[in-house]
Amino acid sequence: MVTFFKQHNYKEELKDFGLKATPARLAVVEFLENAKKPADVNSIMDYLQQKRVNADPATVFRMMNDFVKRGITKQIQFETGKARYELLSKGDHHHLICENCGKIEAVSDTVIPQMEEEIKKEHNFLVKRHSLEFFGLCKDCSLKKN
Amino acid sequence: MVTFFKQHNYKEELKDFGLKATPARLAVVEFLENAKKPADVNSIMDYLQQKRVNADPATVFRMMNDFVKRGITKQIQFETGKARYELLSKGDHHHLICENCGKIEAVSDTVIPQMEEEIKKEHNFLVKRHSLEFFGLCKDCSLKKN
DNA sequence: ATGGTTGCAAACACTTTGCACATGA
DNA sequence: TCATGTGCAAAGTGTTTGCAACCAT
Numbered sequence: 255m256v257t258f259f260k261q262h263n264y265k266e267e268l269k270d271f272g273l274k275a276t277p278a279r280l281a282v283v284e285f286l287e288n289a290k291k292p293a294d295v296n297s298i299m300d301y302l303q304q305k306r307v308n309a310d311p312a313t314v315f316r317m318m319n320d321f322v323k324r325g326i327t328k329q330i331q332f333e334t335g336k337a338r339y340e341l342l343s344k345g346d347h348h349h350l351i352c353e354n355c356g357k358i359e360a361v362s363d364t365v366i367p368q369m370e371e372e373i374k375k376e377h378n379f380l381v382k383r384h385s386l387e388f389f390g391l392c393k394d395c396s397l398k399k400n
Numbered sequence: 401m402v403t404f405f406k407q408h409n410y411k412e413e414l415k416d417f418g419l420k421a422t423p424a425r426l427a428v429v430e431f432l433e434n435a436k437k438p439a440d441v442n443s444i445m446d447y448l449q450q451k452r453v454n455a456d457p458a459t460v461f462r463m464m465n466d467f468v469k470r471g472i473t474k475q476i477q478f479e480t481g482k483a484r485y486e487l488l489s490k491g492d493h494h495h496l497i498c499e500n501c502g503k504i505e506a507v508s509d510t511v512i513p514q515m516e517e518e519i520k521k522e523h524n525f526l527v528k529r530h531s532l533e534f535f536g537l538c539k540d541c542s543l544k545k546n
Numbered sequence: 547a548t549g550g551t552t553g554c555a556a557a558c559a560c561t562t563t564g565c566a567c568a569t570g571a
Numbered sequence: 572t573c574a575t576g577t578g579c580a581a582a583g584t585g586t587t588t589g590c591a592a593c594c595a596t
Contacts, residue, residue: 274550274595295585310553315586317551329480335560335585337480350525359523365511370534377505378539379496386532388516393524420570420575441560456578461561463576481560481585552593558586568577 262287271324278302278309282317283326283341291358292330292338292349332358332387352392359392408433417470424448424455425463429472429487437495437504438476438484478504478533498538505538 264283265275273279285301286293295314302309318339321327327339332351346366350359363386370381390396410429411421419425431447432439441460448455464485467473473485478497492512496505509532516527536542 269596276551276595278552308553311585312554312587313552316588319587331477331480334475334477334483335481337585350519350523350527352525353528359525361519361523364518365515369511372510373496373507373534377496377507378542379498379505379534380537380542381496381534382499382536384532384534386530388519388525388527388530390528391526396524396526415571422570422576424577454578457560458562458579459577465562483560548594548596550593550595552591554590554592555588557588560584560586562583563581565580566578568575569573570575571573 271326273320273324277307278313279317281305281307282314286327286339286341289340292332292340294336294338298339328383330385330387348386348388350388350390350392352395353389354391354395354398357392357394361388417472419466419470423453424459427451427453428460428463432473432485432487435486438478438486440482440484444485474529476531476533494532494534496534496536496538498541499535500537500541500544503538503540507534 264280264287268275268279268283281302282298285298295311295318298314298318299309299311302314318327318329318337321339322329325342328342330338330340330349332338332349346363347360348363350361352358366384366386370384373379373381408430410426410433414421414425414429427448428444431444435443441457441464444460444464445455445457448460464473464475464483467485468475471488474488476484476486476495478484478495492509493506494509496507498504512530512532516530519525519527
């Protein structure tokens, strides 16, 4: 299995997906690669601006839809009414979202695969993807709250 | 522990939550009680119309925010940009969402509580709520797709 | 050269908000 | 009666789309 977007030859990797290596796409992939948490379009726009790569929100939305369709990124929702994106190459893990300070940690996936097995057996339902997020209070905030 | 909205004395139960029993609220609670899957505001509006209970979308949105805040319902997201609501009294379970026909099944929660224990131990993160949904192909659709 | 990509503006869908009026307890 | 709830209209946010111009290959 190939791990994409790990060797920083983004240009080649985009081409492997049949995508032209435009400045905006290169910058977005780089941003996602270094992002510590799933990014929304707003944060992507900010990064592009900071990098002096100009791109329209419409372009970014189109790009992200494209990336999701091609399996470059996955879409995640923490809050309602806003999509976040994460590189699929970052592997399968879930998020701990602190409702107080907004910090996001990752937890590795331990039990979901076997749960999906059970679902196949008991429901004849073929799971293709899942979403699992935990909301609550991070270490620091749960101390403060007492 | 009390199970709310199970004995169909919605009026009393709303009052227990400190809410006035208005026609719209009574109808919405009744709808959610009988709903087989988490309802979006659109489907609620349809039901109200059919029941000849007139209510503005703004009212329903306000109502649902209120219900969530008071722990009557929880908010769920399947698709982006649209919230769905389910009575909390329906218990903890997750959903199997067929990406082909849209059918939604429920699966009981088996492993998440212990996962939350581990998270507390290993990350010092206090989980207050979680979201877990599975997307894929239901029995019928996975047969058709072959 | 040409098809994939983009910017722009407009349109959409969902949701929230302010305010005056209405209604349940 | 009076706080709570509601309708209406307007505004806010995130996202999509049509189309002409543009640019990577």
